[in-house]
Amino acid sequence: MLLRDVLAELASVHWSSLDDELCAIAERTTTALSADRVSIWRYDVTRSAMRCALLWEGERRPLPATELSERGTPAYWQAVHEDRTLAIDNARTSPALAELRATYVEPLGIGAMLDSGIRVRGDALGIVCVEQRGAAREWTLREQDFVASIADRVGMAFLIDKERRLTAKLEFAQRMESLGLMAGGIAHDFNNYLGVILTNAELAFEHSSGEQRDELSAIIDATRRATSLTRKLLAVARKDVVHPQPVNVGDAIRAFLPMVERGAPSGVRVALSLAKDPLVISVDPTFFDQLLLNLVTNAYHAMPGGGVVTIETGLVVEPGTTPLYGIGDLPAVAEGRFARITVRDSGHGIPKELLGHVFEPFFTTKGADGTGLGLSVVYGGVRQHGGYITVESQPEHGATFDVFLPLSDV
Ligand SMILES: Nc1ncnc2c1ncn2[C@@H]1O[C@H](COP(=O)(O)OP(=O)(O)OP(=O)(O)O)[C@@H](O)[C@H]1O
Numbered sequence: 001m002l003l004r005d006v007l008a009e010l011a012s013v014h015w016s017s018l019d020d021e022l023c024a025i026a027e028r029t030t031t032a033l034s035a036d037r038v039s040i041w042r043y044d045v046t047r048s049a050m051r052c053a054l055l056w057e058g059e060r061r062p063l064p065a066t067e068l069s070e071r072g073t074p075a076y077w078q079a080v081h082e083d084r085t086l087a088i089d090n091a092r093t094s095p096a097l098a099e100l101r102a103t104y105v106e107p108l109g110i111g112a113m114l115d116s117g118i119r120v121r122g123d124a125l126g127i128v129c130v131e132q133r134g135a136a137r138e139w140t141l142r143e144q145d146f147v148a149s150i151a152d153r154v155g156m157a158f159l160i161d162k163e164r165r166l167t168a169k170l171e172f173a174q175r176m177e178s179l180g181l182m183a184g185g186i187a188h189d190f191n192n193y194l195g196v197i198l199t200n201a202e203l204a205f206e207h208s209s210g211e212q213r214d215e216l217s218a219i220i221d222a223t224r225r226a227t228s229l230t231r232k233l234l235a236v237a238r239k240d241v242v243h244p245q246p247v248n249v250g251d252a253i254r255a256f257l258p259m260v261e262r263g264a265p266s267g268v269r270v271a272l273s274l275a276k277d278p279l280v281i282s283v284d285p286t287f288f289d290q291l292l293l294n295l296v297t298n299a300y301h302a303m304p305g306g307g308v309v310t311i312e313t314g315l316v317v318e319p320g321t322t323p324l325y326g327i328g329d330l331p332a333v334a335e336g337r338f339a340r341i342t343v344r345d346s347g348h349g350i351p352k353e354l355l356g357h358v359f360e361p362f363f364t365t366k367g368a369d370g371t372g373l374g375l376s377v378v379y380g381g382v383r384q385h386g387g388y389i390t391v392e393s394q395p396e397h398g399a400t401f402d403v404f405l406p407l408s409d410v
């Protein structure tokens with residue numbers, strides 16, 4: 001197939017995910033150039049290092065741990081950023097690869113390399129790297145042009161993916177907002193009626209005796225349960241009154257631990273990995289416990305066969321990264337210093353298509369056993385405290401919930 005046709009074909013397909021598109025690009029590039037390996041590298045947030053996002057060698061390969069950095073490989077770094085493409089005919093003698101020779105070029109037996117920077121709207125995003133094993137090879141101008149166009153294609157794929165994520169986030173925020181409004185609107189009035197019912201039932205209970213007492217006590221019980229449900233709905237709608245106060249995250253988690261450990265199903269262990277330095281946030285302590293309880297309980301439910309729940313904390317300064325399947329309003333605009341509270345389990349995980357729904361009120365996969373309000377309460381409360389929450393999950397490999405709450409100034 002002509003190089004031109006490969007580009008035309010790649011441009012004509014509508015890919016449903018970034019991953020599919022990158023794999024297709026890498027596969028076609030390998031074939032079109034009769035090369036052995038194609039890798040796609042992306043800058044980290046600091047822009048002084050790149051990590052491999054995809055490695056293709058006949059098929060998708062596990063990502064190498066190698067990091068390319070300006071500090072570690074200055075000659076290569078400069079060479080790859082100098083021109084549109086970096087064509088290395090002989091990898092064994094090229095000065096640009098001197099730093100990578102012993103750790104990369106020699107062990108992999110790389111003979112020639114053809115790299116091109118990925119740029120979108122003037123922004124450098126990473127590089128595409130084509131490698132041939134064995135002998136040296138003279139890259140033609142046509143091939144160099146081709147790789148530059150492939151890098152553009154990858155840049156376009158990154159851009160489309162970013163826009164797709166933004167749209168998904170916006171839709172999610174709107175959905176949460178309207179569901180929250182509805183839940184909150186009903187709950188508010190309902191809660192007032194329940195208050196009247198409860199007060200009167202309690203009064204009647206005081207004045208009653210015998211069988212009537214049993215009946216009234218059943219009414220009181222049910223009303224209390226209904227009240228707790230409407231409180232959840234109010235929390236979802238962020239209409240709940242909160243009383244924030246300085247809370248040391250580590251202390252609060254340690255104090256809370258015995259309670260969750262008592263509730264742990266057999267075969268489930270709770271592990272702590274808390275930041276050494278104190279993290280003080282301004283939070284309603286009742287909400288903080290509720291947050292942990294909901295996340296840990298969900299983790300328990302996801303591990304009927306046993307496993308480990310890890311509660312981890314850390315300090316995050318200006319989080320700028322978006323996790324792969326993160327949902328929440330926007331790390332991109334979050335600024336400042338946050339305490340990260342992570343609850344990770346080794347359970348069955350959450351299918352990709354459901355990830356965007358778990359925070360919605362009433363969304364549950366537990367049938368009658370779940371109200372589907374746990375995570376929406378957490379979401380509402382976290383937002384109310386000026387924080388955000390994200391979720392990541394690989395089905396069969398557990399789920400990770402990251403909560404970010406702003407550090408208090410005191
Ligand atoms: N750690 C987890 N692992 C796998 N799935 C999860 C996890 N946490 C939440 N989920 C999914 O998200 C859904 C919503 O969770 P949420 O806590 O809001 O409601 P619930 O747990 O179903 O009901 P409730 O909290 O009222 O008991 C769950 O039904 C489950 O499908």
Ligand SMILES: [Mg+2]
Binds near residue numbers: 294
């Ligand atoms: Mg739950």
